[in-house]
Amino acid sequence: xxxxxxxxxxxxxxxxxxxxxxxxxxxxxxxxxxxxxxxxxxxxxxxxxxxxxxxxxxxxxxxxxxxxxxxxxxxxxxxxxxxxxxxxxxxxxxxxxxxxxxxxxxxxxxxxxxxxxxxxxxxxxxxxxxxxxxxxxxxxxxxxxxxxxxxxxxxxxxxxxxxxxxxxxxxxxxxxxxxxxxxxxxxxxxxxxxxxxxxxxxxxxxxxxxxxxxxxxxxxxxxxxxxxxxxxxxxxxxxxxxxxxxxxxxxxxxxxxxxxxxxxxxxxxxxxxxxxxxxxxxxxxxxxxxxxxxxxxxxxxxxxxxxxxxxxxxxxxxxxxxxxxxxxxxxxxxxxxxxxxxxxxxxxxxxxxxxxxxxxxxxxxxxxxxxxxxxxxxxxxxxxxxxxxxxxxxxxxxxxxxxxxxxxxxxxxxxxxxxx
Numbered sequence: 001x002x003x004x005x006x007x008x009x010x011x012x013x014x015x016x017x018x019x020x021x022x023x024x025x026x027x028x029x030x031x032x033x034x035x036x037x038x039x040x041x042x043x044x045x046x047x048x049x050x051x052x053x054x055x056x057x058x059x060x061x062x063x064x065x066x067x068x069x070x071x072x073x074x075x076x077x078x079x080x081x082x083x084x085x086x087x088x089x090x091x092x093x094x095x096x097x098x099x100x101x102x103x104x105x106x107x108x109x110x111x112x113x114x115x116x117x118x119x120x121x122x123x124x125x126x127x128x129x130x131x132x133x134x135x136x137x138x139x140x141x142x143x144x145x146x147x148x149x150x151x152x153x154x155x156x157x158x159x160x161x162x163x164x165x166x167x168x169x170x171x172x173x174x175x176x177x178x179x180x181x182x183x184x185x186x187x188x189x190x191x192x193x194x195x196x197x198x199x200x201x202x203x204x205x206x207x208x209x210x211x212x213x214x215x216x217x218x219x220x221x222x223x224x225x226x227x228x229x230x231x232x233x234x235x236x237x238x239x240x241x242x243x244x245x246x247x248x249x250x251x252x253x254x255x256x257x258x259x260x261x262x263x264x265x266x267x268x269x270x271x272x273x274x275x276x277x278x279x280x281x282x283x284x285x286x287x288x289x290x291x292x293x294x295x296x297x298x299x300x301x302x303x304x305x306x307x308x309x310x311x312x313x314x315x316x317x318x319x320x321x322x323x324x325x326x327x328x329x330x331x332x333x334x335x336x337x338x339x340x341x342x343x344x345x346x347x348x349x350x351x352x353x354x355x356x357x358x359x360x361x362x363x364x365x366x367x368x369x370x371x372x373x374x375x376x377x378x379x380x381x382x383x384x385x386x387x388x389x390x391x392x393x394x395x396x397x398x399x400x401x402x403x404x405x406x407x408x409x410x411x412x413x414x415x416x417x418x419x420x
Contacts, residue, residue: 005229042127054110189232296396
């Protein structure tokens, strides 16, 4: 199977749209940063939302962006409403804004053509839920590389009441209104834009995520960010229709090719600790501990289907099929020791092995050890979206861990226990 690089599809209108979303992120982050230390009011939050919106007209900056910026950075009363023939640059040159804000505001921004009725009613909604919204925005601006915080934010957003129209006849999901703002504030650009745009909904349907709660949708969609050339949440949003078309092909494993032995091999690049770890890995004691882990894991996960790789070039340790509520798989590499050498080797293994499992695009990664890895290396794994899971002692009777996959596995284990 050829390697999929979906970034190549960013051309023409899609490329301009993608750049507009990236510009929006810079603008929102600049505004929030400039407001640092000042609690956001309900009106402030509504004006932040306005900076995520756009209209079909080319002058949406006049209706949305400039009024929002003047709310945050009030000007002398002599600054009048822009004339009809004024350009965005004319307006920005006539007002005083923080340099980074002014630079970002000069570019094309905004991405959500929110229905006008909700634009008006969302103002009262922001005021009514200001405390919770303020905390969501604060946490969004401080998101780290690990996705745990993003899933927690998705839960908080989903718990908010829906946004009504002024008449109360219709209601919109809080995720439709808030996920663009959170996505633009995310420093790592990983929080996805989940809204009712038909292309987004079609992609959710393709991945069997439509109708699920926001946490499950966010988790399911984020799995492909950083893979297949999808660099961030904005590319995922812009190319949603094209990704939907190619989605089935992303779950086709790479064919394993057995390469004939060569007459020689390159010098290894392992440092001393890795070389020593590989020496120990062939000992009887190491194999016995590894086998003990496998047996114990089968006992603890007796309600799941577990498989292992059998091809000589792709012997993954354990694949837990449909381990979470979204029906994805979890690929585990087992290492009896939790030292840095074992972790470094395991990282390369799971990243490589995932290409060959039955459903590469629907597979999460984890490392299972006896005892927890050092905190520094748990952070390393976390940044790579690899969950650290460990047996609490040499008896291998109980599990503990960190990371998104570990939390999902715990939830599934709890559900199985209650059902039995």
